[in-house]
Amino acid sequence: MRVRRGHRPRGAIACVAVAGVEIGYFPLAQVGLLPVQGVSGAATVLLALALVGCAARMWAVPARAHSSGAAAIVLGVLSYPFANLGGFLVGMLLALVGGALAVAWRPPTVQAAGSGG
Template structure:
């Protein structure tokens, strides 16, 4: 009986990145406005929510983990424009989590 478990570390880090990217503009919107990111809360929530969904989907659908990891990396890079990448913490977490998803391969039997 073979059990094909999905990836755990990569999707978890992507979800964590999404939470950071979404939380930073909401908590520090005044600071981001100084840098000219007036739409940071809405962009940060959108990208952060998308990262959370990508992380959950990568865990639930292991056959699409490579593609979803690439999407997580792109979303993390895009978070720099609206949310300063969650003060770069969300950016780094998203790139690392996306890379873990891309590198994950199912175990053989």
Template structure:
């Protein structure tokens, strides 16, 4: 065993961890995880036999097949969220609907454990939005990425709360040579900018 072996294994572990972190950041990872974890108790409890001392408690119901189908579908939807993140909206809505159906079909949604996990997973899938690629190490800001109050490439200040910015036309001069702000404001939709 050489002195470099722990360093190499730590480097491999760090590299794998960073690759997993990058993979996790490009998809609704937590939504898929909660949905998969929600499907397991929904599918498991109707077929489980719990032993309490010498007493066996069987929770088999007539809807055991329905519970199994709901659980398998939730696991499949969770994996879909991981590997086909473009279908996250469909998978999120389907996970929420299946979680609601599991309340009636599967022992109160896997004793509320599976129901709550699947519901949170579906909500996370609906709320997840892919991130925008970073502008790189240059630090340049363009368009809507410019901080509030700073100018975008066209010289127009970018303020998210202000809405669209239309440059103001100079005041028009009337027949008598004076500026007529009322006529210009009427042309601009009632608001005088500038």
């Protein structure tokens, strides 16, 4: 089944994807220092990848955006202690807002065939 334009939670996808990029930017800015950062750097990169994965799942399976949004909220909260205060609070807030938008979004209803609309 083809998903038409406007049938995806675009605002939620954008917020969650930008949150993942923002949280992952600082540890990956100098990849040579990643081993020095240790477990904290690895946790930050994994959280960032998981957020980008949530955004990709929202894009690919918009009918299940609410579960990806809930995961983005949990990851946003986890980013506060594990990822440089959630990407200096900006990434965490973007993940929380994007996750809330995804949880609140519902796919448009399909009109019955032959309803003339």
